[in-house]
């Protein structure tokens with residue numbers, strides 16, 4: 001391609017008077033001057049005579065700067081001269097030995113070159129009519145008898161010389177016209193060809209003036225059209241409308257441009273890859289730039305032909321693909337999506353943006369920034385790109401990209417969207433994996449708790465059953481004893497009382513387990529009625545007074561009076577019972593304070609002990625099923641009491657919580673809406 005353009009440019013330069021290519025004109029002034037000299041150069045006159053003295057005489061008469069006199073001493077000689085040159089006129093002696101003048105004239109006429117050359121026959125003193133007729137017949141145009149009158153001879157020759165010169169001028173002009181026509185045609189052809197070429201072409205001379213460009217070439221160097229560039233400095237737009245960078249992003253100074261180097265004779269030859277940033281659009285384009293010189297006769301470059309091949313799309317496609325591949329590799333490298341988004345952000349800030357921000361939507365629906373990289377845009381940022389981080393069927397967040405002084409186009413947008421899609425997929429996969437993992441952990445824990453529960457439950461159930469068996473056996477033994485009836489009755493009464501408490505314990509355990517299964521299947525029915533919580537608590541405390549006493553503790557109740565709530569009486573008793581029994585179980589026999597007051601529209605029930613207390617990290621989990629904060633061997637229990645309390649209270653639209661420090665006792669607070 002470059003060769004074709006190179007030859008084409010040279011061809012353009014060969015023709016003269018191009019009004020279209022004004023810039024070429026300066027070169028042809030010298031040729032034009034030479035052309036004028038050519039026209040005034042001496043014309044050839046052929047003198048043919050076998051006699052030297054005659055030739056001398058003719059030479060003497062006709063000598064002039066305007067003529068170049070060539071002598072021939074025979075017809076043969078004359079024909080040889082005519083083969084080599086064009087002559088304005090031939091002075092031909094008729095009487096010559098061998099081939100005479102008439103025969104010579106006949107042959108002259110037959111020669112292509114001299115077919116129209118005028119012949120003046122130089123004859124004897126008085127040529128007869130026959131000779132004259134013969135003379136005209138063979139193509140002579142005039143006769144001069146010997147001895148000739150020098151003035152007449154000079155005049156006649158001058159007429160033919162002038163005629164020859166005029167013809168010569170006309171021929172010259174015709175040649176020129178044909179050349180111009182040829183120039184116009186080839187110029188039009190070239191224009192059509194160049195305009196159809198996809199590459200940009202710019203031809204300029206050493207003072208940087210554009211002598212030719214196609215529209216594309218003009219646009220590459222920052223002009224709108226070829227006409228706007230023509231005759232202007234091709235580097236006029238550099239540094240303002242366009243900035244040129246090399247492949248590695250370094251600015252290229254004007255003097256280092258390929259075309260400039262070509263004109264300095266450095267012939268960079270190799271193609272250079274350059275990026276040009278256009279300030280009007282803020283867009284970058286990539287080109288393969290090659291430049292070839294057009295040399296003058298002395299081998300010095302006087303034109304540089306520069307071709308710009310636009311490789312923006314290929315380059316961009318390759319870079320985008322590479323970026324996406326790298327980003328995908330990063331995204332696939334780990335399940336820690338926070339870390340991988342940070343890495344992708346670094347990559348994006350290096351390769352596709354000056355600044356980027358990756359945000360994900362949190363549980364509350366707000367965007368949280370996960371990674372911010374690059375130099376934050378200040379003032380007005382040109383067209384930032386914002387794309388969603390898309391999951392399979394929902395939006396997970398957003399990516400923002402900014403580039404200083406660069407406008408993002410549709411291709412950039414598509415790339416950013418693809419990045420958003422890939423990040424979304426990776427985040428979703430990671431989340432899914434973490435979810436599955438958490439679920440698996442939960443399941444494992446559930447299985448573990450269940451196993452623990454079964455072993456605890458069987459142990460818990462076995463204890464009262466064993467005690468029951470033991471005491472009924474002991475009671476039976478008493479029946480067969482020979483002892484005073486009163487003593488036997490007393491003992492049996494004691495065993496029955498113990499058995500009754502074991503049955504009570506057993507039935508409470510079974511009730512708890514049944515409640516849990518009811519809660520699990522959503523069948524914990526509540527029968528709501530208006531209840532004075534104060535009375536209810538007092539009642540439960542009364543029921544437990546003996547047991548409390550047995551633990552060595554004391555229970556105080558501090559109530560404000562009637563506190564009416566809408567609740568299921570039985571369940572509410574269960575809540576107070578559970579809290580109270582826990583205070584007895586874990587309270588270390590110390591005082592138990594039960595309080596009831598109102599706060600705003602709520603009733604606040606507190607059960608406070610001064611026992612072992614609960615570590616901070618256990619305070620939430622003890623409200624879950626089977627969760628205990630003490631070793632099973634220390635205090636018996638199924639880990640269900642607080643779970644049931646929480647379910648009942650929440651079922652009433654209330655809340656339950658604990659405040660405690662290990663060793664300092666615990667305060668459980670139940671909040672219930674009052675009526």
Ligand code: ADP
Pocket residue numbers: 578582583585586587609611612613614622627628629630636637638639640641642643665666
């Ligand atoms: P259980 O008492 O049968 O183990 P709960 O659900 O009633 O089951 O209690 C769960 C756990 O909470 C207990 O195992 C115990 O570790 C802790 N806990 C409950 N109440 C108290 C309290 N008043 N003081 C200290 N720890 C307590």
